[in-house]
Amino acid sequence: MDISDIRIRRVYNKGKLKAVVSLTVGGDFAVHDIKVIQGENRIFAAMPSRTDEKGMFRDIVHPITDEARRKLEEKIIGAYNNFLEENREDGLNI
Numbered sequence: 001m002d003i004s005d006i007r008i009r010r011v012y013n014k015g016k017l018k019a020v021v022s023l024t025v026g027g028d029f030a031v032h033d034i035k036v037i038q039g040e041n042r043i044f045a046a047m048p049s050r051t052d053e054k055g056m057f058r059d060i061v062h063p064i065t066d067e068a069r070r071k072l073e074e075k076i077i078g079a080y081n082n083f084l085e086e087n088r089e090d091g092l093n094i
Contacts, residue, residue: 001068002026006079018043019080031061036080045076 005024009032012018019036033048047059063069 001071003075006076008080008083021076034076036076043077045073
């Protein structure tokens with residue numbers, strides 16, 4: 001999977017939602033509204049979703065394999081951590 005760009009769109013200081021991210025695959029396909037969430041045991045990336053008629057959340061897009069999900073999540077969380085580090089060095093209160 002060729003992720004050509006990851007952009008941290010918004011960062012949150014309170015609650016479990018930490019950021020909203022967009023990414024571009026191969027320079028040709030964009031995915032918006034990926035959420036970086038602080039879970040009980042780890043931080044993770046949640047794919048864009050919507051609720052169905054039963055109130056269940058369903059991913060709109062998602063990796064097919066566990067390996068693809070792991071790689072994608074590593075890149076997203078890495079970009080998020082880099083963003084935080086760069087902005088702390090610039091003196092921003094994030």
